[in-house]
Amino acid sequence: MNDPMVPSTSTSTLGYALLGLLARRDLSGYDLAAQMKRSVGYFWQARHSQIYPELAKLEAAGLVRHLLIHQTDRPDKKIYAVTDAGRAALISWLTSPIAEAGTRDELVLRAYLIWLADPLQAATLFRDQQRHHAARQAEYEAILVALETTHGPALRRPGSIPFASYAALRRGIGYEREYAEWCGWLAEALGGATSAEDLE
Amino acid sequence: MNDPMVPSTSTSTLGYALLGLLARRDLSGYDLAAQMKRSVGYFWQARHSQIYPELAKLEAAGLVRHLLIHQTDRPDKKIYAVTDAGRAALISWLTSPIAEAGTRDELVLRAYLIWLADPLQAATLFRDQQRHHAARQAEYEAILVALETTHGPALRRPGSIPFASYAALRRGIGYEREYAEWCGWLAEALGGATSAEDLE
DNA sequence: GAATACATGTAATGCGTTACATGATTTA
DNA sequence: TAAATCATGTAACGCATTACATGTATTC
Numbered sequence: 009m010n011d012p013m014v015p016s017t018s019t020s021t022l023g024y025a026l027l028g029l030l031a032r033r034d035l036s037g038y039d040l041a042a043q044m045k046r047s048v049g050y051f052w053q054a055r056h057s058q059i060y061p062e063l064a065k066l067e068a069a070g071l072v073r074h075l076l077i078h079q080t081d082r083p084d085k086k087i088y089a090v091t092d093a094g095r096a097a098l099i100s101w102l103t104s105p106i107a108e109a110g111t112r113d114e115l116v117l118r119a120y121l122i123w124l125a126d127p128l129q130a131a132t133l134f135r136d137q138q139r140h141h142a143a144r145q146a147e148y149e150a151i152l153v154a155l156e157t158t159h160g161p162a163l164r165r166p167g168s169i170p171f172a173s174y175a176a177l178r179r180g181i182g183y184e185r186e187y188a189e190w191c192g193w194l195a196e197a198l199g200g201a202t203s204a205e206d207l208e
Numbered sequence: 209m210n211d212p213m214v215p216s217t218s219t220s221t222l223g224y225a226l227l228g229l230l231a232r233r234d235l236s237g238y239d240l241a242a243q244m245k246r247s248v249g250y251f252w253q254a255r256h257s258q259i260y261p262e263l264a265k266l267e268a269a270g271l272v273r274h275l276l277i278h279q280t281d282r283p284d285k286k287i288y289a290v291t292d293a294g295r296a297a298l299i300s301w302l303t304s305p306i307a308e309a310g311t312r313d314e315l316v317l318r319a320y321l322i323w324l325a326d327p328l329q330a331a332t333l334f335r336d337q338q339r340h341h342a343a344r345q346a347e348y349e350a351i352l353v354a355l356e357t358t359h360g361p362a363l364r365r366p367g368s369i370p371f372a373s374y375a376a377l378r379r380g381i382g383y384e385r386e387y388a389e390w391c392g393w394l395a396e397a398l399g400g401a402t403s404a405e406d407l408e
Numbered sequence: 409g410a411a412t413a414c415a416t417g418t419a420a421t422g423c424g425t426t427a428c429a430t431g432a433t434t435t436a
Numbered sequence: 437t438a439a440a441t442c443a444t445g446t447a448a449c450g451c452a453t454t455a456c457a458t459g460t461a462t463t464c
Contacts, residue, residue: 020423021314028321038443051316058424060445081433083443095324102318103329106337109314111383114221116251118302120376121228123369124295129303137306166397169323175397176320179390183311186386190379197366197375220451238415258452260417281461283415 138191145184338391345384
């Protein structure tokens with residue numbers, strides 16, 4: 009019953025992430041690796057060493073195809089595009105039931121074991137993390153401002169491409185805000201200084 | 209310079225999680241696996257197939273030792289205890305600089321690609337997730353109430369063992385609250401029904 | 409008679425990171 | 437001349453899940 013040209017191989021989440029990026033526009037493996045350092049990279053990452061083999065798998069499964077671009081001044085490159093089958097697989101996956109993966113957070117683990125540590129040293133750790141997450145939050149908020157100025161009202165229109173970015177961004181901002189707040193509360197409770205300067 | 213009895217092997221995060229549980233009280237591998245389904249399991253998980261080899265590694269590194277308990281009605285078991293070296297390694301790790309691991313969240317990835325999906329189907333997915341995270345939040349809040357009744361004011365005293373549980377729990381509650389809120393906002397924006405009953 | 413609790417392991421497989429490998433062009 | 441950018445791959449290794457493997461005692 010299976011078409012030998014389109015074997016029903018189960019695609020990994022990374023595969024869908026790549027298909028999703030390619031659904032916006034055609035890209036090379038190198039471009040995809042660059043995208044994975046920003047935008048999508050905030051909630052799904054992969055190195056080029058994982059991306060190239062994954063693209064080969066997607067191509068073998070008939071979900072993408074590539075066009076070889078010959079270049080003289082630079083190395084040749086392969087521009088990948090989503091096939092009809094790839095687009096269908098992606099759309100089907102998007103609303104399929106989600107398998108919950110357990111959370112792994114090393115900082116929360118440390119909080120759970122904090123009774124073993126020196127309170128002031130621990131406070132410094134959590135104060136540092138508070139600053140880190142607050143900085144990340146500010147970074148996301150700057151991206152939001154940029155999105156607002158370039159897309160205007162389309163940003164708030166569900167169904168539009170910018171709205172999808174906006175939705176993901178909103179989660180990022182909320183996540184970092186809540187994380188920073190918790191770190192601040194804990195550092196405070198442990199009696200830590202408010203800023204690094206106070207320790208000098 | 210290295211003591212051959214205590215080789216400086218780098219312990220994994222799981223190793224520290226196990227050391228942390230054993231610092232509270234001596235436990236068997238089976239007990240540790242059970243603990244990993246609740247308490248710590250909310251922010252760090254491992255199956256028994258990963259725990260048994262890890263305990264062997266910790267023992268080879270001199271961080272834990274075990275006592276074999278012979279039982280007639282049940283299988284024999286090994287009760288593990290933290291050594292002085294293990295306790296020292298754990299305390300040192302607790303406040304050591306933390307290497308930030310990138311976040312991987314499949315639901316946020318799907319949100320980023322939502323423009324490809326049918327809005328109403330997508331709304332159902334996010335409404336389901338909202339319910340899931342709200343339920344998880346309620347579960348954590350119930351544990352908090354239980355902790356409050358059993359430990360009383362000690363729960364709010366930084367440095368106490370219950371306070372560490374309380375701190376981790378607070379993060380869990382905040383995380384789920386913010387996550388559920390975001391899911392609800394997105395489902396609403398996509399024009400989804402408020403409850404499953406509205407769909408019938 | 410079936411499932412669950414107790415108890416401890418190993419093997420196969422998949423996902424992800426780091427390191428290895430090559431090589432031209434452009435910028436500091 | 438050192439580095440970053442462009443461009444594509446492979447190999448080794450570690451962490452995590454699923455499945456394989458065994459066996460008794462209790463509970464439904």
